[in-house]
Amino acid sequence: MSNGTLRIKGGQVVDANGIPVILRGAGLGGWMNMENFxxxxxxxxxxxxxxxxxxxxxxxxxxxxxxxxxxxxxxxxAKFFASLGLNCIxxxxxxxxxxxxxxxKVLKQSGFKHLDRVVELCAQENIYTILDMHTLPGGQxxxxxxxxxxxxxxxxxxxxxxxxxxxxxxxxxTHFKDNPxxxxxxxxxxxxxPEHYRLPAFYDRIESAIRKIDPHHILWxxxxxxxxxxxxxxxxxxxSAYALHDYTMxxxxxxxxxKGTPEQxxxxxxxxxxxxxFQLERKAVVWNGEFGPVYADPRVDSDAAEINQERYNLLGxxxxxxxxxxxxWSIWLYKDIGVQGMVYxxxxxxxxxxxxxFLEKKxxxxxxxxxxxxxxxxxxxxxxxxKWIDSVAPEATHTYPxxxxxxxHMSRAILQTFLSQALQxxxxxxxxxLTFEQLDEAAKSFHFDHCxxxxxxxxxxxxxxxxxxxxNKSLVERPLNDIWAxxxxxxxxxxxxxxx
Numbered sequence: 001m002s003n004g005t006l007r008i009k010g011g012q013v014v015d016a017n018g019i020p021v022i023l024r025g026a027g028l029g030g031w032m033n034m035e036n037f038x039x040x041x042x043x044x045x046x047x048x049x050x051x052x053x054x055x056x057x058x059x060x061x062x063x064x065x066x067x068x069x070x071x072x073x074x075x076x077x078a079k080f081f082a083s084l085g086l087n088c089i090x091x092x093x094x095x096x097x098x099x100x101x102x103x104x105k106v107l108k109q110s111g112f113k114h115l116d117r118v119v120e121l122c123a124q125e126n127i128y129t130i131l132d133m134h135t136l137p138g139g140q141x142x143x144x145x146x147x148x149x150x151x152x153x154x155x156x157x158x159x160x161x162x163x164x165x166x167x168x169x170x171x172x173x174t175h176f177k178d179n180p181x182x183x184x185x186x187x188x189x190x191x192x193x194p195e196h197y198r199l200p201a202f203y204d205r206i207e208s209a210i211r212k213i214d215p216h217h218i219l220w221x222x223x224x225x226x227x228x229x230x231x232x233x234x235x236x237x238x239x240s241a242y243a244l245h246d247y248t249m250x251x252x253x254x255x256x257x258x259k260g261t262p263e264q265x266x267x268x269x270x271x272x273x274x275x276x277x278f279q280l281e282r283k284a285v286v287w288n289g290e291f292g293p294v295y296a297d298p299r300v301d302s303d304a305a306e307i308n309q310e311r312y313n314l315l316g317x318x319x320x321x322x323x324x325x326x327x328x329w330s331i332w333l334y335k336d337i338g339v340q341g342m343v344y345x346x347x348x349x350x351x352x353x354x355x356x357x358f359l360e361k362k363x364x365x366x367x368x369x370x371x372x373x374x375x376x377x378x379x380x381x382x383x384x385x386x387k388w389i390d391s392v393a394p395e396a397t398h399t400y401p402x403x404x405x406x407x408x409h410m411s412r413a414i415l416q417t418f419l420s421q422a423l424q425x426x427x428x429x430x431x432x433x434l435t436f437e438q439l440d441e442a443a444k445s446f447h448f449d450h451c452x453x454x455x456x457x458x459x460x461x462x463x464x465x466x467x468x469x470x471x472n473k474s475l476v477e478r479p480l481n482d483i484w485a486x487x488x489x490x491x492x493x494x495x496x497x498x499x500x
Contacts, residue, residue, distance in 0.1 A: 165187070
């Protein structure tokens, strides 16, 4: 039974009785907001769906995606998640489930079919859910996870995109306003406003619009530049938490390996505190909405076991930081095809066996930004181009998003946008002429009963699902001013931005 709608009080999330609640869990990425590395296709979700529509036809395409959404999260997933002691799932979704670009501001009730189902499954296991609009009209950032088929975030330059987003959140708030198991609304995932001032201004607008319909649920508001910057943020909105995303390159194949040195662990804390400075100085709730390493594949990496143990150690070191500052968090992610998920599809499943040759091609061509492996074939093409661009246009190195070097901008535009789009039909043709039964089997590869569990990851998650008892006691008794003082007393100068 719920203890009432959660709210913010005194810099903490509390229930209706005023008892602090630490929300800890994972994001259900790849489900209602699909991503290339999570399920295996190249490029962007809207292109993936369009290519399968062309290859399969309308009836089979709709059948497959409905079954995919059904199998991806079931009662078995909710029970497993709860068994780890985790109590919150972030639910990313693409606005296109609820509205069509060619029929704007007309609500598609079908979008609630699976969202309502999963919210209820979680509630039955005492799991809260945070609704996360991961893809907005126009694209709120220049990356693949906002289903942005270009590298231009048009959301910020067109008021119509912003008005449609507010309208859609009004519909969603109307639908969920009386549900106490909704922990709140995450209106924009990883916004990237090059001007910086338009994001806090938009938050003012959307907060006012939602509050007219739902004055009670928490707003979980991401910082700018992939939830890492707080320029032009000068105040905390009522009943709102502020989200950072705390990835580290030490958790990725192209980064330094984590050896647990004092310098590396200190770097993790500095990185977190730099991103959390806005919240800590204003005594606001800090929510780490995304973090987590990717994991090595023994079929690719001969030392996969050693690498993965280092990644588990890295994750444990990060979680120790989050315990120290007593923050809620949501790791990325719950389920995928074996890159990062707590649960992942079996390599012998129908889905994985069908797409495995294409996955090898994707890895060689670096079509996925997330967890990419070094590739001499690609580097021999991209690096000379980057060197030339930086030499003839030095200002290119300052192009927003500024955490991206020129090489990242070029990889995004050439490999992950243009080349990936050109390979959509090749991927879709892997499913050509499949029967309904075979499409069902492909979708069922994502069912919990057919998946494997990443035990090392899940063990650490369970151990940190709740702050240790001694610290949990201090959550109630320790003055919050002590926490802010400790944070402000930590040197955050000189820490470079880290973004995979």
